[in-house]
Amino acid sequence: MKQKNVTHLLATDLDGTLVGEKELTSALFEYYGERTYEVELVYVTGRHHDSTMELIKAENLPMPSILISDVGTEMYDFDDPELHERWKKTLEEQWWPEEISQIAAQCSGLTPQSIPSTHRLSYFAEDAGAFEEVKQKLEENGVPHKLIFSSGRDVDILPPNAGKGEALSFLLREKGWEKANVLIAGDSGNDRDMITMGYPAVVVGNCQDELKKLPEHPLIFRAENHCAGGIREAWEHFFEKETVESNG
Structure with a gap:
């Protein structure tokens, strides 16, 4: 083309x-x-x-x-x-949604958002502390990801690239x-x-x-x-x- x-x-x-x-x-x-x-x-x-x-x-x-x-x-x-x-x-190369979901479920203050996307997991965060907790747990578990916090409440977890x-x-x-x-x-x-x-x-x-x-x-x-x-x-x-x- x-x-x-x-x-x-x-x-x-x-x-x-x-x-x-x-x-x-x-x-x-x-x-x-x-x-x-x-x-x-x-x-x-x-x-x-x-x-x-x-x-x-x-x-x-x-x-x-x-x-x-x-x-x-x-x-x-x-x-x-x-x-x-x-x-x-x-x-697709480095996307582990099941592992990410399990880790996020262990974090207090995170509520899953219903998003029709296969390469994005989204949550509402009660506060910045909830964001920091999931950030720490993902890093500790060595899960490839990109973590984005926006508008003071939206947490998006994406493939690293x-x-x-x-x-x-x-x-x-x-x-x-x-x-x-x-x-x-x-x-x-x-x-x-x-x-x-x-x-x-x-x-x-x-x-x-x-x-x-x-x-x-x-x-x-x-x-x-x-x-x-x-x-x-x-x-x-x-x-x-x-x-x-x-x-x-």
């Missing part, structure tokens, strides 16, 4: 980032429509596939070229169905899009590994506390505006700087 030539790409979380304030979301896509280039859309979300599709319909969002769902454990290319299988194969950042990195390599002008946008802890990938990234103004603690970096823009308004603010900062300054 011939690879699509992409010059600009937005890889964004949905809830609390692209979605949250409808007027700002609409304004962002109007702004993109006025550019002289096309912006490729990749949605990178903690939601599962069906929930994401419902949100896209409810919020009247454009369909993305690629959907990365379930905190980076599922990947859907609407022009290349085989991409999903290739990503799934890489995740999963997560939003790993999935996005895999996608950019597979598509040959590494040299595109990429902006990554997020608002919570499960966005951390993609925000710190080394591409231009934005932490939106309404972000969760866990992202406020990120070290300062020239490629991480801390927006004042919330949600999609923060994405536009960062886009202008990284990719329209000369235009904005000349018009200012």
